[in-house]
Amino acid sequence: MEYFVTGSTGLIGSHVVTELLATGHDVVALTRSRSNASHLPEAVTVVEGDVTEKESMREAMTGVDGVFHLAAWFYLGPGPREAENAERINVEGTRNVLELMAELDVPKGVYTSTLGVYPLRSFAYIDETIAPECPESAVYYRTKWEAHYEVAKPMIDDGLPLVIVQPGIVYGPGDKSHGSIRGLFRSYLQGELPMIPRGHYVPWDHVGDIADGHLRAMGQGAPGETYIISGAPRDAVDVLECAEAITGVPAPRAVSPKVFAGFASVMGAVERVITPPEGFESEGLRFFAGGRWPVDTSKATEELGITHRPLEEGLRDYLEWEMKQLKMRGDTGGEVQEVTHR
Template sequence: MKIFVTGGSGFIGRHLVRQLVARKHTVKALSRSPNSDMLLHQMGAQPVRGHLHDLPALRAGMEKCDAVFHLAAWYGLGKRRAAQAERINVAGTRNVLHTAHQAGIPRIIYTSTIAVFGDTKGRLVDETYQHAGPFLSEYDRTKWLAHYRVALPLIEQGAPITIVMPGAVYGPGDTSIVHDLMRLFLQGRMPIIPGPETALAYAHVEDVARGHILALEKGKIGESYILAGPVRTMREMAHLWSALGERPAPRLEIPAGLLHPIAPLMGLLETLVDLPAPFTEEAVRSLGATYIARSDKARAELGWEPRPVEEGMRETANSILPYLPPPADADTRRKRSAAALLIAALFTILWLMNRDE
C-alpha cells in the first residue's frame, strides 16, 4: 500500500513508519525540517516538506495513497502553550482529515487518546464512555475537541475514519512527563512520591504503533479502539522505577489533596518562567487523577496485545541508565530526605488552611 503519515518523526510515528516500511509499504511522511527529512530517509520513508496548515503539501503527500495516518499532535503540560495546542490538535486535525476525505483516501486512521475521557475517578472505562469536561489540561481539552468536534462529525459525513486511542505511551526515546518522572526515580533524586493514588493505563510505543497497523488491517470504519495496557498507580511505578535504578524507593508519600492547593502558585510561576512539565499547574492538578481504560475491544477485534509493563519499563530503563550521573552520596540523600520532610510539612499546613476556608 501507499501510505501518508503525519507525525512520522514523532515518538509513536517513528515506530509506525519503521513497522510500515518493514511490511513493504511505500511510506510518505510530512516533514517540517531538514532533521526530520534525514530521519525519515533513514527509516525508508519519503519526506514531504510542509506542515499541518499547508494544504497543498497535504494534498501532494496524499496523492495516489491508499491510507493516511494522522498522528501529528502537540503534547505537553503548561497553559502557556494553549494557543499552540489549539492550532495543532484541533485546526491541524481538521485540515488533515478534511483533506484526506476530499481526496477520496479509502482508509484514514486518526490517533486520539484516552485523555479525552478525562479523570475517570477510578473507573476503568471503554470506548462508549462519555466525558464533556472539565479538563485537567489543554492537551486533554484540545484532543477532546479534535475527537468529538472534528473526527466524529466527519465520520457521520461518510469519511472512512478509524480512531485509535492510546493510553500513557512509554518506551525508549520518550520525552513525556512519564519519562521525566522515571529519570528522577531512576537517579534517586525524587525524595517523595507525589500523588501516589494517581493511575495510568500504560502502553509500550512499539505495541501502540502495531495497534495502528492492526486498525488499518482489521479495524472497522467509524469505530474507535483503545490501545491501553496495564494500569499502575504512581506508588507502584515509583517502586518499580526505583528498583530498576537500584535506588531505595522514597518512603514519604504526599497525597494529591495536599498538593492541589499549590497549583495556582505554579500557574503564577508559569507566567514568569517556563517550568518543567512535572511542576506545571496542570501537572499538579492532574495528581490523583486516573486516566485508565480497558482495551477489550482492540484485543477482540484487532488481535492487539500489550506487553507487561514491567518488561517494557525494564527495557526503557536500560536505555536511560547509561546516560545518568552517578548516584548521590549518603550526605546528599540525607539532605534530600530532610528537604522532603520540610516540603511535606508545608503542604500539610497549606492543606489545613485550605480546608478551614
Template sequence: MILITGASGLVGSHLAQALVARGVPVRALYRSAVPSFPGAEKVDWVKGDILDVISLEEAMAGVTRVYHCAAVVSFNPKKKKMLQHVNVEGTANVVNACLAADVEKLLFVSSVAALGRIRENVAIDETMNWSEETSNSEYGKTKYFSEMEVWRGMGEGLDAVVVNPVIILGSGDWEKGSSGLFKTAYDEFPWYTEGTGGFVDVQDVVRAMIQIMDSDVSAERFILCADSLSYRSVFTQMAQHFGKRAPHKKVTSFLAALVWRWEAIKARFTGKDPILTKETARTAAAKVRFNNSKLKKFFPSFAYTPVEESIQRICGELKELHNL
C-alpha cells in the first residue's frame, strides 16, 4: 500500500492517477471533500490531515511507501505562519509517522526554492541550500526547513529521498497553483519581464518520482527541470496555443515596485492574495539557470519532455477541461 499526501494538488493527483493506472494500491488523505480525477474511485480515501497526528498515524497502517506532496504554496507575507505550520510542522509529523510505522521509503516533494534560487551567476544544483542571501521568499525558507525534517528522519533510520521541482506545468484548477500560469496567458496578461526560470512537465515529475521510489537510491535530492527558459517565451507559447495575444509590455524594476506596493494595499481591503508581491517581483526579474544533470546520471534512461510539447498538450487539455 502506498500513501499520498496532497493528492488533491497538481502533483499528487497526477501521481495517484499514474499509480492507479499501474494497478498499484493507493491510499490518500483528504481534508473536506474527496477530489475528482480519472481513477479517483480506485483510491482508498482516508479523511485526515498532516497536522492531525492521530489521523496520520491511522492512515499509515499497512503502508510501505509514502509520497509526501502536501504543502502550502504562497508568497503572500500574511501567510507566513500558515506556511511554517503546514510545511515544516506537517512534514515533521509525516516523518515521525513514517518512523513509527516502519515505512520502507519516503519521497518528499520539496522545491528549488529550498535551494536558494536567487543566484544569477551560477547554475543551481543539489549541493546548494537556502540562505538569507539567496532566497527572498518565506515559502523557500519553509521548504528548506521541511527538508531538514526529512534529513533528520534519515538520521533516525528512515529511508528517504527528496525531489526539488522547478515551476511545474500541468492541467488542473487554473484558479490556483501553477496551472494558473495558463489562465494568465489565456486572459492576455500584457506584461513580461526579462527573467528566466526552470520549467518541467507534471508528467515528467511523476515519472521521475516513481522511478526514484522504485530504485535503491536513498539519502539523495534531485532537481527536476526540463529546461531553463525566459518567462516571456513560455507565456508567449501559451498565448499562441490559446489563440491569444502574447505579452508585449516590458515590466521595468520601477514599475514592478509600484505594482507590488499597490497590490499589497489592495489585498488589505479585499482579503485576496496579491497578484504580485515583493518576493515574486524579484523572482520574475531574476535570470536563473538550473543544473539538471544529477537525475540523468542516476537514471540514464530518463528523458524530459520538451517544454514546447508540454505547453501544447496542456493547453489542449485545459481547452477541453474548461470548454474553451
C-alpha cells in the first residue's frame, strides 16, 4: 500500500512514516522544503508542496491508497500573534487536503485532531460522543476545533471516508521543534523551570504509541468515526516527579494553579504593550492553570486494540535522548520508583 503523509517531518509524522515503512508500505512524504526532510529514511518518496496550496499536492496524492493528514501549526504562547497563520494552515490547509482526497477518490484518510478541541476544565469526563463548544484558551485549539468540526466533520457527513484521531500531550525522541512541550522538558532538565501547577491533569503520551494509534486507525478504524488515541491522564506534578526519579534532576516546586492564572492575567496586560519572553506568554500560562482532560479511552482500546507503555518507560526513552541533545551527563539506568501525587 502507498500512503501520502502531510506533516511528515514533525514529531508524530516522522514516526508514522517510519512505522509505515517498517510494516512494508510505501510512503510519499509532503514537505515545504526537501532540506526539512533530511532525517527521513531514504526509502521515503519526498515531494515538495504545501497544504495551503492545494494544487501543489495533487500529483503526489493521485493514486495513493490512503492519506495521513498531520500537518498543523502548533505552538502555545505566541498564538495571538500567529492567528492568521494558524487559520491558514490548520483550517484552510485541512480543507485543501480533504477536498483533494475527495476529488481523487482516495479510499481512506486519517486526520489528526487533538484533545485540545475540548475546553479545559469543562467536563467531568471526555469521550468521543461529546460535541464541545469552541475553546478560546489558545489559537491552536480554536483553529483545530474549526478544522475538526467545521471542515472534517461536514465532509465526513457528505461521505468522505475519513477517520479522526485525537492525541493528547505528545513527547518523544526525535522532536526537532522548539514548541511548548519540548521546551518545558528542556527547561526542566536545565534547571530553568521554577514551578509546576498542581491539578494539571492531561494525558502524556510517548510518540511511538501515538504513531501506532495512527496506523491502527488507518487499518482498523471505521470511516466516519473519531478515536481518542491518548493514554490515561496524569497530573503534571507526577510527570515531573517521575522525570526526577529517572534523571536525578530535581522536579520544580509544585504550586497552586491560581499562581499560573495570576501570572497569565498579568502577562495578558503586558502583551498589550510589549512581546513577553518565550515561555511567559499568557496563552501558555493559561493552559497550565489547572487544565484538565479526563478522557475515557475505552473506544480506541476496544476497537483499535491500542495500548500505551507506562509513563516511566516512555519518559526514560525520551529524556535519555533529550539529555544527549543537551550534552548532559546523567545516569538514567536505575530503577524508577512509582510516584504519588502530592
